Amino acid sequence: MNPRVVSFHYTLKDKEGNLIDSSEGSHPLSYLEGTGQIISGLEDEIKSMNSGDKKIISVDADKAYGQKNxxxxxxxxxxxxxxxxxxxxxxxxxxxxxxxxxxxxxxxxxxxxxxGNHPLAGVDLVFDVQIVNIRTATDEEVSHGHVHGEGGHHHH
Ligand SMILES: [Zn+2]
The missing domain is CATH 2.40.10.330 (Thrombin, subunit H)
Known part of the structure; x- marks a missing residue:
């Protein structure tokens, strides 16, 4: 069976509650499961979520952008x-x-x-996630390794 394509809205803050990023007001973020398009600590948690689910997901720096080098x-x-x-x-x-x-x-x-560290290296992240849609990836998406359509790659 093909992997899932997950679309979700998120608000990202650090542990102190400072806003880092948010998809609010734009398209939800879509990704193809298993391709490493989002950080592993987030993908692991979303695996058990379904369309419409909301969850606060904390991801330590080690499972996000790593520690500062x-x-x-x-x-x-x-x-x-x-x-x-x-x-x-x-x-x-x-x-x-x-x-x-x-x-x-x-x-x-x-x-x-x-x-030269990623700006979020060493930062423990807190995602407020809402799953907008989950569907099965098409064969074409699987062979390309990315999502097509809204929120995906429109040109390649
Ligand atoms: Zn493609």
């Missing part, structure tokens, strides 16, 4: 950045390495501190 925090001399770039804390940029986004976390004179 101190080796991804660097001091970079300001001279290594393009001269015309106005640098500020929170600015994100990529290097030659794919899949790593660095964020400027501190500016100390001529030294720029950058952090």
């Amino acid at each position: 101190p080796e991804l925090v660097f001091d970079v001399p300001k001279s290594q950045f393009p001269e015309d770039e106005v640098l500020s804390v929170g600015m994100m940029f990529q290097t030659d390495e794919p899949d790593t986004v660095y964020t400027i976390t501190e500016i100390k004179g001529e030294t720029i501190i950058v952090d």
